[in-house]
Amino acid sequence: MSPTEELVKARDLVKIYRLEGVEVHALRGVAFDIRCGEFVSIMGPSGSGKSTLMHIIGCLDRPTSGSVLIDGQETKELTDNELAAIRNKKIGFVFQTFNLLPRMSALKNVELPLIYAGFGLGERARRAKETLEAVGLGERINHRPSQLSGGQQQRVAIARALVNDPSLILADEPTGNLDSKSGAEVMSILEGLHDQGRTIILVTHELYVAEHAQRIIRILDGEIVSDEWVENCRSLGRR
Amino acid sequence: MDILESFRLALGGLAANKMRSALTMLGVIIGVSAVILLVSIGSGVKADISREIMGLGSNVTMVLPGKIEMHPGAGQTGGSLGLVNKLALDHVEALKREGAHIKEALPILSSAASMRYTNLSRTVDVVGTAPEYPAVRNFPVAEGRFFSAGEVGGLRRVCVLGQTVAEDFFGDSNPVGERISLSDQKFTVIGVMTEKGGGAMGINLDDQVFVPVTVAQNLFGTENLSLIFVEAASQADVDLAMVEAKRILARRLDENDFTVLAQEELLGILQTVVGTLTLMLGGIASISLLVGGIGIMNIMLVSVTERTREIGIRKAVGAKTYDISIQFVIEATTLSVIGGTVGIILGALGSLVARSFLPSQITAWSVVLAFFFAAGVGIFFGVYPAYKASHLDPIEALRYE
Ligand SMILES: Nc1ncnc2c1ncn2[C@@H]1O[C@H](COP(=O)(O)OP(=O)(O)O)[C@@H](O)[C@H]1O
Ligand SMILES: [Mg+2]
Numbered sequence: 001m002s003p004t005e006e007l008v009k010a011r012d013l014v015k016i017y018r019l020e021g022v023e024v025h026a027l028r029g030v031a032f033d034i035r036c037g038e039f040v041s042i043m044g045p046s047g048s049g050k051s052t053l054m055h056i057i058g059c060l061d062r063p064t065s066g067s068v069l070i071d072g073q074e075t076k077e078l079t080d081n082e083l084a085a086i087r088n089k090k091i092g093f094v095f096q097t098f099n100l101l102p103r104m105s106a107l108k109n110v111e112l113p114l115i116y117a118g119f120g121l122g123e124r125a126r127r128a129k130e131t132l133e134a135v136g137l138g139e140r141i142n143h144r145p146s147q148l149s150g151g152q153q154q155r156v157a158i159a160r161a162l163v164n165d166p167s168l169i170l171a172d173e174p175t176g177n178l179d180s181k182s183g184a185e186v187m188s189i190l191e192g193l194h195d196q197g198r199t200i201i202l203v204t205h206e207l208y209v210a211e212h213a214q215r216i217i218r219i220l221d222g223e224i225v226s227d228e229w230v231e232n233c234r235s236l237g238r239r
Numbered sequence: 240m241d242i243l244e245s246f247r248l249a250l251g252g253l254a255a256n257k258m259r260s261a262l263t264m265l266g267v268i269i270g271v272s273a274v275i276l277l278v279s280i281g282s283g284v285k286a287d288i289s290r291e292i293m294g295l296g297s298n299v300t301m302v303l304p305g306k307i308e309m310h311p312g313a314g315q316t317g318g319s320l321g322l323v324n325k326l327a328l329d330h331v332e333a334l335k336r337e338g339a340h341i342k343e344a345l346p347i348l349s350s351a352a353s354m355r356y357t358n359l360s361r362t363v364d365v366v367g368t369a370p371e372y373p374a375v376r377n378f379p380v381a382e383g384r385f386f387s388a389g390e391v392g393g394l395r396r397v398c399v400l401g402q403t404v405a406e407d408f409f410g411d412s413n414p415v416g417e418r419i420s421l422s423d424q425k426f427t428v429i430g431v432m433t434e435k436g437g438g439a440m441g442i443n444l445d446d447q448v449f450v451p452v453t454v455a456q457n458l459f460g461t462e463n464l465s466l467i468f469v470e471a472a473s474q475a476d477v478d479l480a481m482v483e484a485k486r487i488l489a490r491r492l493d494e495n496d497f498t499v500l501a502q503e504e505l506l507g508i509l510q511t512v513v514g515t516l517t518l519m520l521g522g523i524a525s526i527s528l529l530v531g532g533i534g535i536m537n538i539m540l541v542s543v544t545e546r547t548r549e550i551g552i553r554k555a556v557g558a559k560t561y562d563i564s565i566q567f568v569i570e571a572t573t574l575s576v577i578g579g580t581v582g583i584i585l586g587a588l589g590s591l592v593a594r595s596f597l598p599s600q601i602t603a604w605s606v607v608l609a610f611f612f613a614a615g616v617g618i619f620f621g622v623y624p625a626y627k628a629s630h631l632d633p634i635e636a637l638r639y640e
Binding site: 055058060061080081084085087088089093095099100101103112113115116117118160164 | 241244248255548549551552553554555556557558559560561562632633634637
């Protein structure tokens with residue numbers, strides 16, 4: 001795959017929620033392309049539709065109209081199970097609230113995508129362990145989420161997103177529930193992933209977080225208001 | 240995801256809530272063990288009745304008072320057993336005298352009476368009959384002798400004790416020659432029967448006291464016989480003997496006042512009754528199994544709700560509908576299969592315990608049926624919660640608090 005090829009193509013995405021007869025227009029025609037290897041931030045105030053957009057790109061949800069192509073594949077016509085397969089193999093999702101299974105060790109949590117990818121017991125444990133080591137949690141693989149700090153839990157979640165070697169990492173306010181030190185750790189991991197050539201879309205409403213990316217898309221009330229390159233910010237030595 | 244992994248996940252889910260899993264299983268355990276126990280008692284009673292009636296001897300038929308009707312095909316029995324009772328000793332004499340194919344006719348008049356010896360006293364079955372009883376019933380005397388025709392004619396108060404009665408009142412000592420009282424009348428013990436073993440329908444043949452039928456008529460203040468055994472000259476003559484018995488009695492009685500029954504007929508009637516009863520008991524027990532199944536469904540639905548977030552997370556990382564539903568179906572099935580297995584073991588133990596005071600016989604079909612019914616109930620009641628779980632919207636599931 002050449003680095004200039006489009007990994008995500010979003011076309012006229014509209015999402016309307018209907019609540020007791022009231023229509024909420026969460027997205028009003030959002031369109032953009034994201035190429036392989038890009039690190040993009042999506043910014044906007046609370047309620048502007050960032051999470052909705054991420055869920056649609058991440059194949060967790062379907063748009064009311066419009067289409068998303070992942071890796072050149074149109075997702076509109078796919079069945080729920082085919083979308084599940086895309087989530088499993090091509091996309092790694094990092095949530096603001098970590099979304100780890102509380103009764104399972106870090107290792108078991110990271111193994112989860114591998115279970116559904118059909119890997120055997122030994123291969124799963126080996127890959128999950130490797131990935132946890134890569135995010136600096138090699139010593140904590142048998143800890144449960146409740147025995148880990150917020151930053152550590154988010155790193156487990158990142159390991160889980162990475163373990164199946166997806167082409168696209170989606171992070172929805174990954175630092176939103178973290179103190180600034182843990183947040184910085186998480187951001188440096190994401191930057192490291194970008195340096196390894198992964199494509200990352202990061203949602204945040206804080207500029208200093210957004211500026212880790214090369215490109216910032218701003219949305220407001222479900223519409224893109226700006227889409228700019230911030231190459232200069234990164235070269236100012238923020239990294 | 241392979242099936243082994245599904246089992247691992249499901250067992251993990253059950254282990255996480257051990258108390259709840261155990262209580263849910265209890266419903267199935269009770270249901271299955273009730274089915275096994277009740278059906279085994281029903282089958283045991285049925286087998287006992289067969290043995291009992293077959294034990295009459297193949298050339299013996301019975302005349303019962305009243306009309307017992309078999310509705311062909313309907314599998315039902317009805318009638319007025321014992322309501323109108325006009326069988327008398329005259330009829331026994333007539334059968335003996337006029338039946339060319341009838342070798343012997345034996346009157347039976349039985350009822351309960353209180354028996355007393357020294358300071359011991361309890362209720363026994365008193366059977367008034369004729370001297371031919373041991374020969375016709377193939378039930379010989381062990382000690383002493385049976386009463387004679389003279390003693391019947393002379394209304395002599397003599398009696399022959401069944402094994403159990405003899406043991407209960409006299410222990411190891413010989414009762415022959417002792418005086419006992421039945422309903423406050425004095426009797427001389429002249430013999431003790433051999434041991435025959437327990438019978439069906441609550442009749443223990445060893446727990447009886449035999450007296451001359453004439454004496455029994457006095458004792459109970461009735462002329463009416465409980466039944467008449469008719470022995471044919473040979474097995475080939477049984478049908479002829481039955482026809483003769485009917486003809487002889489019809490001349491003296493209304494046709495609604497007696498019934499001549501072949502062994503097979505009697506067996507058929509009783510087995511139908513017991514079979515119906517067994518089915519009814521099994522049915523009632525099955526309802527409790529069904530309730531156990533609903534318990535499984537209930538707990539699975541609770542579990543789905545509780546684990547909504549977990550389901551959302553699993554779906555977010557790529558679980559397909561099948562992956563989620565199989566996990567819940569296996570959980571439900573595991574509950575019911577383990578419950579079913581434990582239930583079978585408990586039911587079998589219960590039936591062994593019951594054997595000491597009731598006839599019981601574990602039948603393979605009840606075990607197989609209860610097991611597959613339990614497993615089926617688990618699958619059936621697991622499918623809906625599993626369907627519900629697997630079709631949760633991932634985003635809504637992740638939002639669930
Ligand atoms: N499931 C839903 N049902 C109804 N309205 C929703 C739902 N999800 C989001 N919304 C609405 O859509 C809008 C965008 O929400 P969201 O994408 O979560 O915004 P952000 O992530 O930028 O804070 C908000 O007005 C929100 O209330
Ligand atoms: Mg959001």
